[in-house]
Amino acid sequence: MFRDTIDGFVQNHMTPDFEKWEKEGKVDRAFFKAAAEYGFLGLTVGEQHGGMGLDDMYSLVLLEQMARHNMFGPALGICAHSYLAMNYLNHAANEDQKQRYLALSVTAxxxxxxxxxxxxxxxxxAALRTTAIKQGDHYIVNGSKTFITNGVYADYAVVAVKTDPNVGAAGVSLLIIDCNSEGYTTTKLNKLGIRSSDTAEIGLNNVKVPVENLLGEEGKGFYYMMESLQTERLSVAWLCVGSCLGVMDLTLEYIKSREAFGKPIAKIQVLRHKLAELQTEIDCTRALMYLATQRLAKGQNVVKEASMLKLKSAELFKTVTDECLQMFGGYGYMEEYKIARAYRDARVGTILAGSSEIMREIIAKMYIDGIEYNK
Known part of the structure; x- marks a missing residue:
């Protein structure tokens, strides 16, 4: 039932304008408003702040099913809004901040x-250079951020800063900064793929931020980041696995209709066996993803599983698009075919939210060195 609702939303509010969004490099704000009306932006937010009060399994289904329609950009926009920015507010903000930002985020x-x-x-x-120096009842923020999803059209940013530059990770804090603040500037970045997802570089030049916009406690920012990275990395896995399924749907439809040597190419053994292998990998990854998300919903530590899934799902998305594009032959290289866009979109998966190299090292430290990350 929930998947049917998502499919209806995609058909009515994503498909009609998607090509326009890809050309413009951003989705319309009306898209977020429509998502809010469906209740999609506050699935895990408490009812007292306008949300649905549901667990993380609903979030998994939302992003997985949305990404299966091969429109990664809008889905990533919702992901960055609800499971990056809002996730920090939901877990670390005080009641005043939740009223001023979280509740208004649920409604877009x-x-x-x-x-x-x-x-x-x-x-x-821990190597952050953006500083926030406290002066009276404000912080003065200076620095820059880059590769920020939703960066151009956002109304607020949850920003990692150094409130004490001399103590490494212990000096990291989080601030909620209004994007219309004086000295806050954005520059839109021109990307290889996921072009309908707005990505920006942010400049912070003597930006005054009220002290009441400190998120949580000063000096605890690194802890909050480590805690929320579980959700962030799982959310990328939800998108990547959904995208893998979508690419397989495209490919299966194509090979059943495309004929060579007097028969559909779906009857050619080498292609059949390759798809069987890919589907097996997807289903295995998906099974771990569902299990890890269930554990997250129960409040359990899933640092290892989240790192494994971020690694595997992103690498698999690259592999699936590459192998499937090959089956399209020359048509797969043409922009009017969805597989070509998926091929471009897949490339960033192994970079964002922690590169594959970083994921491997986290897993190695836990598995080989016996290091435990409590959050």
Missing amino acids: EKIGCLAMTEPGAGSDL
Whole structure:
């Protein structure tokens, strides 16, 4: 039933405008408003703040099913809003902040983004250079962020800053910054793929942020980030697995209709066996994804599983698009075929939300060195 509702939403509110969004490099704000009317933006937010009060399994189904329609950009926009920016508000914000930002995010009156990555600090979050110096009842913020999804049209950003530059990770804090603040600037980035997802570089030049916009406690930002990265990385897995399923749907339809040597190419053994192999990998990854999300919904630690799924699903999305495009022959290289766009979109999966190399090292530390990450 829920999947049918998502399919109806995609048909009515994504498909008609998707090609326009791909050309413009952003979705319309009306898309977020429509998603809010369906209740999609606050699935895991408490009812007292306008949400549905559901568990993470509903979020999995939402992003997986939405991505299965081979429109990665809009789905990523919702992901960045609901499972990056809003996730921090849901878990770390005080009641005043939840009223001013979280509740309005559920209704799409405000769109959020998460601003962590910097030109010189990606996976090494402790190396952040953006500073927030407290002066009276404000923080003065200086620095820059890059590769920020929803960065151009967001109304607020959850920003990682150094409130004490001298103590490494212990000096990291999180601030909620209004994007219309003086000194806050954005530059739209021109990407290889996922073109309908707005991505920006953010400049912060003496931006004044009220102290009441400190998220949680000062100096606890790194802890909040480590806690929320489980959800962030699982959300990318939800998108990547859904996208794999969507690409397989496209390919199966094509090989059943395309004929060579007097028969559909779906009857050619080498292609049949390749698809069987890919579907097996997808189903195995999907099974772990469902199990890990169930554990997350119960409040269990899934750092290892989230890292494994971020690694495997993103690498698999690349593999599936590459192998399936090959089956389309020359048509797969043409922009009017959805498989060509999927091939471009898949490439960033092994980079965003922690690169594959970082995921392998986290897994290795846990499996080989016996290191435990409590969050």
